[in-house]
Amino acid sequence: MNKTWWKEAVVYQIYPRSFCDSNGDGIGDIQGIISKLDYLKRLGIDIIWLSPIYQSPNDDNGYDISDYQDIMKEFGTMNDFDELLEEAHKRNIRIVMDLVVNHTSDEHKWFVESKKSKDNPYRDYYIWKDPKDGKEPNNWGSWFGGPAWEYDQETNMYYLHIFSKKQPDLNWDNEKVREEVFDMMTWWLDRGVDGFRMDVISLISKEPELPDGEVMGRFGDLVPFCAHGPKVHEYLKEMNQKVLSKFDIMTVGEAACVTLEEAKKYAGFDRNELDMVFQFEHVETRGGDYGKWDDKPTPLVELKEIFDKWESGLEGIAWNSLFWSNHDQPRAVSRFGNDSPEFREISSKMLGTCLHFMKGTPYIYQGEELGMTNANFNQLEQYRDLEAINSYHELVVQGGLAPEKMMDFLKYRGRDNARTPMQWDDNTNAGFTSGTPWIDLNSNYTEINAKIQLNNKKSVYNYYRELIRLRHEKDVIVYGxxxxxxxxxxxxxxxxxxxxxxxxxxxxxxxxxxxxxxxxxxxxxxxxxxxxxxxxxxxxxxxxxxxxxxxx
The missing domain is CATH 2.60.40.1180 (Golgi alpha-mannosidase II)
Incomplete structure (x- = not known):
């Protein structure tokens, strides 16, 4: 056994916007997180993974960063962050930051400069291409809908954005870009953070020729030319050598479209890249005519095949990350369990048991320890997620899908299901805010909340405490x-x-x-x-x- 602290740890993901609001503006913030550290200490978790808190225009809820070394004003200040770090460390809780370096915001100073002229020193920080036959450089479609290219009239060129048009992709083939990123990472680690969860890190290296993709619907598929690109492992080895290896930290890479063989390259014990990756096969098993959108559960035999493949396939070679849900996935009990009043608590506990005794580092998404459920929004206007709104427009307005069917899809698979405010008590707005919340609450907060569960020995929360305690006490759960x-x-x-x-x-x-x-x-x-x-x-x-x- 090669024992390390991050193998033995339990990670708790906080989506700051929806966790706890300290100042009544309806948006969760850093002081709100600080106020709940004792709750997390009691739960027993070891690491907080903090979704992005950097300065951002919030086109994609903070995953569009305009300044990597400043805090979003809605969340607080750098002094607030330093206090969070200090208070968490006092409780033996480590802080892992979200690292978003496939793209920046179009309001980042690098892109503002890059857009000014073709000979600007920052031009090559991003991926600019000339029009092809008067149109986009290739036929790629963005993950958020529409083309993956945005035209700039000033310079008569297009820039690549594989997500929102306000998220231009960085050009990792430019050595200066890598230096800037590595310097920024070192700055945070010197400040005392304990590692990084790396957003879509498998997409940072693109095929240089940028060829057309196989047409799927209106656009070409960009995945074969962006995922696990030609230099992604070279760049991660460089990152490890220049930054990661110099600190005692944890790293986990979000690896979209990753295969078992690729995962061994990213997270192999002898590879000197990352500690582990997130694979999404078990949460992306279905999908057909409408991409990810469906409302059908995954057959259990298929689900077990996937877990078995990853558990067996990485044995002795790399480390697994274990999760049912996160900020991009629906609530675990609504998707894999049964969120009816009769079975919600018991199936929430079952899912926790199933996951936490497997081999790998388990991740709890905020509210999972309470058995929080999908939001069940009835109107499109209640959604804030760009992906949901764009998909509704594409599939219903342009594609002719029945509106009620798309709403069923959103209720089952939409990302906002995980982004409704944390349910602290049965008071107004579930104790999340004294103001108007940025997104509607789940209406069941009077029955499902932390206050009710803390002192109930048979609650989902206290069951999760027991799962975490056992993991800390028994090596067989970690290393068996x-x-x-x-x-x-x-x-x-x-x-x-x-x-x-x-x-x-x-x-x-x-x-x-x-x-x-x-x-x-x-x-x-x-x-x-x-x-x-x-x-x-x-x-x-x-x-x-x-x-x-x-x-x-």
Whole structure:
């Protein structure tokens, strides 16, 4: 075992805009986060991953950065951030920053200069191309809808933006760009931050020829020419050598479209790039005529195949990151469990058990520890997410999809499901703000909130505390081998963890029915379960049990 602190840690993701508002302007902020550090300390987490808090015009909720070395005014000041860092460290909680360096905001000083003229010193910081036959340089479509190119009349050229047109892509082939990024990263690490979650880091190297992509709908597919590009590993090795290797930190890369073989390159123990990557196969299994948009659950056998592939495939080679949800995904219990009043709590606990006993570093998205659910918005006007609004326009207004069907898709898969305010209590606005929240609250906050759960021993929150405590105490949960059981069973997710003579058997019923489970070991001790009087072969609806035994 090569023991490291980030393998043994539990990470908690905070989406600052929606976590806690300290000044009544309806937007979460740094002082709000500071006020809830004791709540997180009690939960037991080790690391806070902070979604972007940098200066930003907020075209994409902070993922369009106009100044990497300043704090968004709505969130506070650099003094507030330093206080957060100090107070978190006092509680033995580390802070991991979101690093967004595939693109900047079009209001960043680099791009403002770059746009001025073709011979500006910053021109080559971004990807500019001449028109082709009077149109865009190629047929690529943006991930946020529309073309991936924006025309600039002043210089009669196009710049590349694979997301919003206000997020121009940086030119990583320019050595000066890399130097600027590495200097900025070092500046934050010297300040005391404990690592980086790297936004869409797999997209920083593009095929130089920028060829047309296979047409999918109105536009060409850019993925083969942007994801895992020709120099991405060269640039990450350079980043590691010049920055990351000089600090005791944690790094995790968001690796869109990553394969198992590519993940071994990004996060291999002997690769000197990143500590781990986020793969999204288990949350992007479906999709058909409308891309990511659907309202159908993933069959359990398919879900297990994916987890097994990553657990087995990275064994001894690289480290897994484990998650059900984040700021870009719907709420876990609404997608993978059952968010009805009858089963919400029990299935939330089941999902937590299933994830936290696997091999890898688990990530909790804010509110997951309470069993928060999807927002269930009924009107498009309630959505704030650019992706949702643009997709509605493309699929309904231009594509003819029935409006009610698209609303069903948004209710099930939309990113704003994860971005409604954190539910602290049953007072006005769930204790999130004394003002008007920037986005509507989930109407169920009077039943689902932290205040109710803190002192209820059987709450989802206190169950998560137990999962985290066990992880901290038992090496087998962190370092034990993983072996999937009952691979073809359509109802039960079961696996074993083994380290030396310790063996854990984890069984989880993903249905609302009683199901017989042959994986339940005879005579083994129940370590943790989401039901009282558990341990039988007949699993109750959404029952999760972890059995512990000593083997010879």
């Amino acid at each position: 081998s993983f072996h999937m059981l009952l691979k073809e069973d359509p109802s039960i997710f079961a696996y074993e963890r083994v380290l030396n003579k310790q063996k854990l058997t984890v069984v989880c019923n993903f249905t609302e029915h009683h199901v017989n489970c042959d994986a339940v070991p005879e005579g083994a001790k129940v370590l943790v379960s989401n039901y009282d009087n558990s341990g039988n072969k007949l699993l109750k609806p959404y029952e999760a049990v972890v059995f512990e035994e000593i083997i010879s």
